[in-house]
Every structure is written in structure tokens, then in C-alpha cells.
Amino acid sequence: MIGYIDKIREVALKLLNEEKVDMVIGYRQGSLPMMTEPCFVKRPEDVETLIWDSNCRINLAAYLMDRKEKIGIIAKGCDSRNIINHLVENKIKREQLVIIGAPCKGMIDNKAIALQFGQDIDEYQETEDQITVKGGGTEKTFQKVDVLQENCAICNHRNPVVYDELAGDLVEEQTDIDRYEDIRKIEAMDIDEKWNFFEDMLSTCIRCYACRNACPLCYCPTCFVDESKPQWVGKSNDPNDTRTFHFLRAFHCAGRCTDCGACERACPMDIPVRLFTKKLGKDCLDLYGWEAGLDPEQRPPLDTFKPDDPNVGMK
Amino acid sequence: MKVIQIDTNQWTEGLAKLEGSYRMFGPAETEGKYPEFKELEKGDVPNLNVSNTHLSAKSVVYPQSEVMFEYTLDEAKEDHHQLREIEKDYSPRAVFGIRPCDAAANLIIQRNFDSKEYRDPYWVDAFESCVFIGHACENPGATCFCTSVGFGPFNEDGLDLLLVESDNGGFLAKVITDKGAVLAKSAGWETETDAAALEPLKEAAEAKIRSKVNTDQLAKQDAKDLFDAPIWEDIGFACLNCGTCTYSCPTCWCFDIQDEVKDKSGIRMRNWDSCMYPLFTLEGSGHNPRPEKHHRIRQRFMHKLKYYVDKYQAGVQCVGCGRCVRLCPVNIDIRTVCEKMNSYKPA
Amino acid sequence: MSEWEPKILAFLCNWCSYGAADLAGVSRMQYPPNLRVIRIPCSGRMSPKFVLSAFMNGADGVWVSG
Amino acid sequence: MEYMGIDRDRLHFSWVSSAEASKFITVVKEVTASVKALGPATKFVKDRRQVS
Numbered sequence: 001m002i003g004y005i006d007k008i009r010e011v012a013l014k015l016l017n018e019e020k021v022d023m024v025i026g027y028r029q030g031s032l033p034m035m036t037e038p039c040f041v042k043r044p045e046d047v048e049t050l051i052w053d054s055n056c057r058i059n060l061a062a063y064l065m066d067r068k069e070k071i072g073i074i075a076k077g078c079d080s081r082n083i084i085n086h087l088v089e090n091k092i093k094r095e096q097l098v099i100i101g102a103p104c105k106g107m108i109d110n111k112a113i114a115l116q117f118g119q120d121i122d123e124y125q126e127t128e129d130q131i132t133v134k135g136g137g138t139e140k141t142f143q144k145v146d147v148l149q150e151n152c153a154i155c156n157h158r159n160p161v162v163y164d165e166l167a168g169d170l171v172e173e174q175t176d177i178d179r180y181e182d183i184r185k186i187e188a189m190d191i192d193e194k195w196n197f198f199e200d201m202l203s204t205c206i207r208c209y210a211c212r213n214a215c216p217l218c219y220c221p222t223c224f225v226d227e228s229k230p231q232w233v234g235k236s237n238d239p240n241d242t243r244t245f246h247f248l249r250a251f252h253c254a255g256r257c258t259d260c261g262a263c264e265r266a267c268p269m270d271i272p273v274r275l276f277t278k279k280l281g282k283d284c285l286d287l288y289g290w291e292a293g294l295d296p297e298q299r300p301p302l303d304t305f306k307p308d309d310p311n312v313g314m315k
Numbered sequence: 316m317k318v319i320q321i322d323t324n325q326w327t328e329g330l331a332k333l334e335g336s337y338r339m340f341g342p343a344e345t346e347g348k349y350p351e352f353k354e355l356e357k358g359d360v361p362n363l364n365v366s367n368t369h370l371s372a373k374s375v376v377y378p379q380s381e382v383m384f385e386y387t388l389d390e391a392k393e394d395h396h397q398l399r400e401i402e403k404d405y406s407p408r409a410v411f412g413i414r415p416c417d418a419a420a421n422l423i424i425q426r427n428f429d430s431k432e433y434r435d436p437y438w439v440d441a442f443e444s445c446v447f448i449g450h451a452c453e454n455p456g457a458t459c460f461c462t463s464v465g466f467g468p469f470n471e472d473g474l475d476l477l478l479v480e481s482d483n484g485g486f487l488a489k490v491i492t493d494k495g496a497v498l499a500k501s502a503g504w505e506t507e508t509d510a511a512a513l514e515p516l517k518e519a520a521e522a523k524i525r526s527k528v529n530t531d532q533l534a535k536q537d538a539k540d541l542f543d544a545p546i547w548e549d550i551g552f553a554c555l556n557c558g559t560c561t562y563s564c565p566t567c568w569c570f571d572i573q574d575e576v577k578d579k580s581g582i583r584m585r586n587w588d589s590c591m592y593p594l595f596t597l598e599g600s601g602h603n604p605r606p607e608k609h610h611r612i613r614q615r616f617m618h619k620l621k622y623y624v625d626k627y628q629a630g631v632q633c634v635g636c637g638r639c640v641r642l643c644p645v646n647i648d649i650r651t652v653c654e655k656m657n658s659y660k661p662a
Numbered sequence: 663m664s665e666w667e668p669k670i671l672a673f674l675c676n677w678c679s680y681g682a683a684d685l686a687g688v689s690r691m692q693y694p695p696n697l698r699v700i701r702i703p704c705s706g707r708m709s710p711k712f713v714l715s716a717f718m719n720g721a722d723g724v725w726v727s728g
Numbered sequence: 729m730e731y732m733g734i735d736r737d738r739l740h741f742s743w744v745s746s747a748e749a750s751k752f753i754t755v756v757k758e759v760t761a762s763v764k765a766l767g768p769a770t771k772f773v774k775d776r777r778q779v780s
Binding site for chain 1: 380646
């Protein structure tokens with residue numbers, strides 16, 4: 001996977017030189033080890049700043065919304081699914097895009113590595129399967145599969161679903177994974193256990209809405225939490241308001257969420273907010289056999305009515 | 316100023332004595348959560364093993380949500396539709412283990428909340444009720460750059476006492492203000508010692524700070540040139556407008572006032588707000604002077620590194636705690652931006 | 663004090679259940695008085711935030727009917 | 729809702745045609761009885777004192 005960059009640069013250069021696109025959206029090296037920064041490249045000579053490694057976590061589809069230019073974009077499996085979501089929801093036109101597909105073996109969880117390493121990391125290196133970090137006079141090597149982000153470890157769509165160019169050979173999809181173990185655990189709790197579980201989980205939430213803002217699905221001009229007439233949700237960090245926000249945000253992503261993990265990654269308090277969206281993803285799969293962002297021609301289940309739709313809890 | 320030696324026993328006993336006369340605040344760690352500043356329950360001791368709290372200590376003086384008034388809309392009541400002030404507890408607070416950067420940040424916020432023209436009663440009363448017992452950083456982190464913005468790991472601005480860890484598990488405490496002296500006395504910490512012991516520790520700590528930023532040209536730059544500089548689209552592109560930088564920042568002071576009404580009783584409160592949100596500048600007419608994210612990013616950096624510099628002539632509005640650098644999900648680094656602004660030359 | 667009675671907020675579709683409620687009324691049928699009815703133009707108008715808002719404002723139960 | 733820790737019996741959905749007055753009555757009775765059995769709602773009830 002680390003070898004993709006040559007191909008990415010080659011394609012980007014070609015697209016810019018031939019003026020097929022106005023900009024290419026990709027990643028550049030961040031100022032911290034194990035961090036990349038999403039960026040755009042408009043001039044052919046800047047193509048060299050693009051990089052590709054296991055730290056390209058950010059979902060680039062979040063940068064496409066309502067753009068008017070012609071855009072080349074690097075897309076992992078999850079990014080491509082969110083691009084399809086955008087196509088379905090008319091946030092961007094297919095003709096505007098040249099998608100450089102990047103078959104992905106998962107991005108690494110930099111916070112987990114930092115935690116296990118226990119001190120400041122100054123240097124970072126990666127090979128196909130291994131990550132080595134150095135700092136404070138010591139170094140440690142991790143197997144990449146052990147330090148994947150949780151959503152990458154359970155990912156079942158690693159290959160881009162839609163693409164014009166490929167940065168590397170398609171990878172094998174994971175089939176023997178259990179995507180919903182954690183959800184089932186919560187489902188098995190009794191009512192009060194569930195309530196308390198989420199009460200504790202959300203107790204550190206600072207209502208910064210980073211999860212919402214990082215999400216490629218959240219593009220409403222005015223979010224319901226920001227509305228004040230009527231005021232659906234209080235603005236303080238009262239636990240009920242916090243819960244309402246998380247709950248409703250998840251509902252708004254039902255049938256759309258691709259489990260890209262952008263929300264969790266953005267959360268400054270590391271709250272596992274995916275537990276909400278994943279539950280609805282699971283329900284969509286169980287009830288409608290639906291996974292979001294696989295086919296630009298198909299309408300999502302909550303957008304259509306079929307006589308044989310399941311009736312859950314209806315009288 | 317004098318330096319006091321506190322051994323482990325005196326430390327625990329002192330804390331117990333102070334409980335009677337102060338509300339105690341300090342870093343607290345709950346399992347599975349990040350350490351944060353909290354009001355401590357009786358018998359709890361501040362956890363001084365944490366390198367720094369995840370969010371800043373500004374919430375001790377300036378809580379994220381603060382109720383200011385309450386009112387009733389029930390016309391059967393005599394004082395309906397009148398704001399009543401909420402009673403607040405401004406009894407003395409002892410804030411333990413605040414790092415020098417966070418303490419210095421309070422003085423920056425003070426310039427805004429306690430000026431010649433305006434005095435914010437909530438902030439000022441809370442601030443004045445606090446005794447700040449700082450905790451010197453002998454092992455600053457990789458993203459700390461306090462020495463570049465005029466502070467340092469042993470900086471005393473905004474502190475009443477400064478604790479430095481000593482070899483035997485206790486502390487050396489430098490008494491900085493009278494408030495600090497009073498607190499030390501009531502805790503029974505009175506064994507004076509040689510002040511010279513601190514100097515080499517301070518130098519060693521400062522030498523450990525590897526991250527450096529240049530801020531020397533910022534004041535000389537023309538604000539309009541920087542505002543119009545073609546750097547902002549590139550800097551702001553990655554931004555998700557998540558607001559993490561402002562919420563974790565010890566020097567960000569912006570707030571929003573909101574009413575909440577349930578049935579007929581209402582409260583008016585203020586909550587932290589963030590210039591990263593489109594709603595922050597959205598006007599009643601529907602016009603938004605900062606419609607794009609690079610406008611908002613520009614505002615944040617220009618405010619911290621230029622407007623503040625020009626208005627108060629007291630350095631930058633940043634204490635170098637590195638929180639925004641660490642927490643930004645897309646790695647927008649104030650140090651990089653600062654260098655770009657500092658070295659910017661208009662075409 | 664008399665027995666506790668729940669407050670139930672009912673969101674009724676104009677064309678279906680609201681009509682049924684109307685018919686029940688003109689037919690002089692008896693039913694529990696715990697409902698507070700909000701007429702919505704269609705069940706499609708329903709939103710999860712209405713439900714949470716109802717609970718936050720003191721409803722003990724919510725009933726959505728098309 | 730149930731996943732969040734709200735009792736399933738607090739939130740009901742149904743289909744009632746405008747001609748089905750008697751079904752309407754049946755459902756009202758059912759809903760009322762099940763909510764009554766649960767007692768007053770305590771979750772999502774805001775306590776003002778929590779914000780200060």
C-alpha cells in the first residue's frame with residue numbers, strides 16, 4: 001500500500017497537466033509524526049507534496065460538498081462510498097470528478113500507538129506490515145494489523161467502489177469479520193444498563209460538535225442543534241441535551257453512514273460515537289439488507305417505500 | 316520571594332487543613348477518561364502525576380455553561396418577565412496543579428473580561444476567588460512551545476504559589492503573592508529553604524523544550540497585508556470547522572448567550588462559542604461576514620497572532636500549551652501558521 | 663391524591679388517525695383522556711426530534727399514528 | 729429508542745384509517761395502559777440545577 005504514492009503523483013500530474021481537473025485533493029505530510037493534513041494541489045509542480053501512508057485517515061469526501069470545480073480526488077473504500085452518497089444526494093456531479101482509487105488495508109490508530117508507546121513520538125516509519133516509532137531514546141515496532149483503527153479492522157469494503165484510476169492492485173476484502181459484536185453487547189443490556197452506559201460514555205462530551213462537522217454526511221446549512229426557534233436541544237452541556245444531540249445526529253445518518261470513522265477520529269475527548277451510527281447501520285442491514293454508498297443508481301431505504309418493507313413495532 | 320519545602324506528610328496534612336477554608340480544585344482522573352480539572356470531593360487529593368489536563372484549566376474560572384439569570388413567564392407571579400440574578404458561590408477556591416501555561420492564559424483572558432471599560436462580574440469574581448497553586452513542568456511535552464511565546468515551564472504569571480517536585484516525593488513551593496503566602500500558612504507549610512535550588516531545575520526544564528516558533532515580526536506586519544495574504548485558502552482547506560482548537564484553548568474566551576425555557580420558567584445562560592462555526596457570525600438578516608471556512612480560520616489566527624498583538628501590545632494570545640496542535644484532527648498547526656504569518660512578505 | 667395519570671402526546675396524521683379520532687368523537691365513543699393530540703399533515707412530517715422534545719417537555723409517553 | 733435506554737412501551741407507532749374509530753379507541757386504551765404501567769418518565773427530564 002505504501003507504494004501507491006508514485007502512481008498517485010503520476011496520475012495527479014497528468015490530470016493537472018492535461019487540465020482535466022482544476023485541483024487534486026489528497027494528503028500532505030503533517031507537522032506531527034503519524035499525522036497527515038488534507039490538502040489540494042492546483043499546480044503541477046506541487047504534486048510532490050502529496051503523500052500516501054497509513055495515516056491518511058481523514059475522509060476526503062468531506063471536502064467535496066458543493067464544490068464547483070473539476071476535482072481529482074484520492075478515495076479509499078470508505079471515501080468512495082461517501083462520494084456515492086454525495087452523488088445520490090446531489091451534492092456533487094460525477095462529471096466533475098476523477099476518482100483515484102486507493103485500495104486500502106486499513107489506517108492505523110495513532111492515539112492507540114501513542115498510548116502504548118507511553119511517551120512523545122519523534123519519528124515514525126512504516127513498511128508494508130509494520131510500524132516503527134521512535135522517541136525518548138527508545139523505539140518500538142508494531143504489527144500494523146494490531147494497531148488498525150477499529151472501523152478499519154472491521155471494514156468490509158476496502159476497495160473503492162467507484163474509481164477512474166487505481167493507485168494499486170485491488171486488495172482482498174475481509175469476509176470473516178464480525179462487524180457488530182460491540183453493538184450486540186449493548187443490545188443485550190437491560191434498559192437501565194443501557195441508559196447508564198451511555199450516560200457514562202457521554203459524560204465527557206463538550207458539545208463541540210466536532211463529530212458532526214467532521215462527518216461527510218452532515219452538511220445541513222443549519223443543524224437542528226443550532227436552531228433556536230423552536231429550540232429542539234438546549235445549548236449547554238446538560239446530559240439530556242448532549243444525549244439528544246448524539247441520538248438525533250445518528251438518526252440523521254441512518255442508511256447513509258459508511259462507518260468511515262471520521263466522527264470518532266475528530267472527537268477531542270475520544271468518545272466512541274460510532275456506537276450510535278453503527279447501531280443504525282446494523283438495523284439497516286438487518287431490516288433492508290442495505291449498506292450505504294455502494295450504488296449511485298439505487299435509492300436508500302429510508303427514501304423509498306416498498307409494500308414489503310418491514311413493520312417494526314407497528315400496531 | 317521565599318521558597319518553602321513541603322514533604323509528603325506535610326502535603327497530605329496541609330491539603331486536609333485547607334479543605335475547611337477553600338473549595339478545592341485540581342486535576343482528577345476517572346478510569347477510562349482523560350484527566351481534567353474538577354472540583355474535588357472532600358478527602359480527594361489533586362492528582363499531580365498528570366502531565367497536563369486534556370482540556371485547559373480555564374473552566375475553573377470560566378465554565379463551559381454558566382447560568383446568569385432566571386425568570387418566570389407566569390403572569391400570576393409578581394416578578395414575571397424580570398431577570399433575577401442567580402446566586403453564585405464565590406468563596407475562596409484553591410486551584411492545585413495548574414500548569415504555568417494555563418495560569419498565564421488566565422491573565423490573557425483577564426485583559427478581555429476586566430478592562431477599564433468593562434468588567435465581567437462572573438469571570439472577575441470567580442477569578443478573584445481563586446488561589447492558583449501552579450505545578451512546574453520539569454518534563455515538558457513535544458508540542459509545548461511556551462518559551463517561544465514569552466512564557467516558560469516555570470513561569471510565574473498568574474500564579475500565587477509554584478510547586479516544583481523535589482527528590483523526596485515532596486515539593487518545593489515558591490511563594491509568589493500574598494494570597495499564596497496566606498494559603499501556605501493555613502496549610503502549615505512553613506519550612507523555608509534555599510531559593511537557589513530552583514534555578515538549575517528551571518534552566519534544565521527550559522532546555523527540554525524543543526519546539527520553537529518565531530513571533531518577532533508579527534507586530535511589524537501590516538494587518539491588512541496579512542488579512543489579504545494568499546495563504547489562507549491553503550491553511551484553511553483541511554479545516555473541518557470542528558471547534559476543537561477553541562474549546563481546548565486556555566485563552567479562547569468567546570461565548571454565546573442563550574435562553575432556555577421550560578413551561579414558564581426560564582434561564583439565561585452563556586456557553587462557550589467558537590469562531591470556527593458559521594453560526595458564530597451569522598447575522599439576523601441572514602448575512603454572514605465569514606461565510607467560508609478559510610475566513611474563519613483566518614479570524615482565529617489573526618485574532619491570536621495579530622489583532623491581539625496590536626491591541627494590547629503584550630505579545631501573542633497564545634501560551635504555547637500545544638493542545639490545539641495535538642487535538643486537531645487534520646493537523647492544522649498554529650506553529651506552522653505562526654511562522655507563515657511571521658515571515659510573510661507581501662508581493 | 664388521585665391515582666397518577668400519564669401524559670401521552672399523540673402525533674396523529676391528518677388523513678388517518680386524526681380522522682379516526684374525529685369519528686370516534688362524533689360517534690360518542692369513550693376513551694381515556696390522557697392524550698394530548700398534535701395534528702400533523704402526514705406521518706411523514708414526524709421527526710425523531712419531536713419525540714425527544716416531547717419527553718424533554720414532560721410527556722410520559724408518545725404515540726405516533728398514521 | 730430502546731437502544732438508548734428508553735422503554736419501548738413509552739413510544740408507540742400504529743396505523744389507523746380514518747374509518748376505524750373503534751381501532752382508534754383500542755389503540756388509545758392500549759397505549760395509555762402500557763405507559764401507565766411504566767409510571768412517570770424520569771429520563772430526558774431536565775434538572776435545572778445540573779447547569780450552573
